[in-house]
Amino acid sequence: MEGDCLSCIKYLMFIFNFFIFLGGAFLLGVGIWVLVDPTGFREIVAANPLLFTGVYAILILGGMLFLLGFLGCCGAIRENKCLLLFFFMLILVIFLAELAVAILAFIFREHLTRDYFTKELKTHYQGTNSTDVFTSTWNAIMTTFDCCGVNSAEDFEDQSLFRRLNPSRLVPEVCCQRNDLMMSKEDCLKGIMPIRNKGCYSAVVDYFETYIYMAGALAIVVLTIELFAMVFAMCLFRGIQ
Numbered sequence: 001m002e003g004d005c006l007s008c009i010k011y012l013m014f015i016f017n018f019f020i021f022l023g024g025a026f027l028l029g030v031g032i033w034v035l036v037d038p039t040g041f042r043e044i045v046a047a048n049p050l051l052f053t054g055v056y057a058i059l060i061l062g063g064m065l066f067l068l069g070f071l072g073c074c075g076a077i078r079e080n081k082c083l084l085l086f087f088f089m090l091i092l093v094i095f096l097a098e099l100a101v102a103i104l105a106f107i108f109r110e111h112l113t114r115d116y117f118t119k120e121l122k123t124h125y126q127g128t129n130s131t132d133v134f135t136s137t138w139n140a141i142m143t144t145f146d147c148c149g150v151n152s153a154e155d156f157e158d159q160s161l162f163r164r165l166n167p168s169r170l171v172p173e174v175c176c177q178r179n180d181l182m183m184s185k186e187d188c189l190k191g192i193m194p195i196r197n198k199g200c201y202s203a204v205v206d207y208f209e210t211y212i213y214m215a216g217a218l219a220i221v222v223l224t225i226e227l228f229a230m231v232f233a234m235c236l237f238r239g240i241q
Helices: 002-036 041-046 049-078 081-107 114-124 133-144 161-165 185-189 200-209 212-239
Strands: none
Touching: 002 049, 002 212, 049 081, 049 212, 081 212, 114 133, 114 161, 133 200
């Protein structure tokens, strides 16, 4: 009976980790394809700091899942205690890292307020400096979410770094709504041309509000799967003679 239970755990663990292995391989393939694609997609991604960072995040996540699935599959089929122990330790590290991120997010939740982002934008945003990470990231956010500033275009007033560096401009170029070809960029920068009125804080919150419950449910599912994976790995580890 004990042998049948051990065999069941072994094959369940193999199937579970095989799907993890396939998922990791898929993410690695997507990340590598984006980086080496000769058709110009790489240039599009590189022009957007958020997308460019996301590609490397996909590569790292894919690599970890690939390694995790490989160790789990090999450890289960070969009944190798060393691989199973390494698999258990790797999942434990990931599990603890996720808990640490959740705890830090709770502790520093006040840094995600509207006032905090407004202060940071006024202090560090430069306008068109593509070499500054903070500025280029905010330009990508305002372009992606079709918004301007944290609250509105009024964030770029006299006390902001942007206005001190660009005294003749009321708003950054990315805040312009250039749907009418008769209006020039200069009209926008002087405040003549219509600008995006919605602030990025509201735009981002509205965008992610739809997915917040889904993300929470997914996080719970992932943590539960990791717990079961650790239990299965340790049961199989202890059952191997």
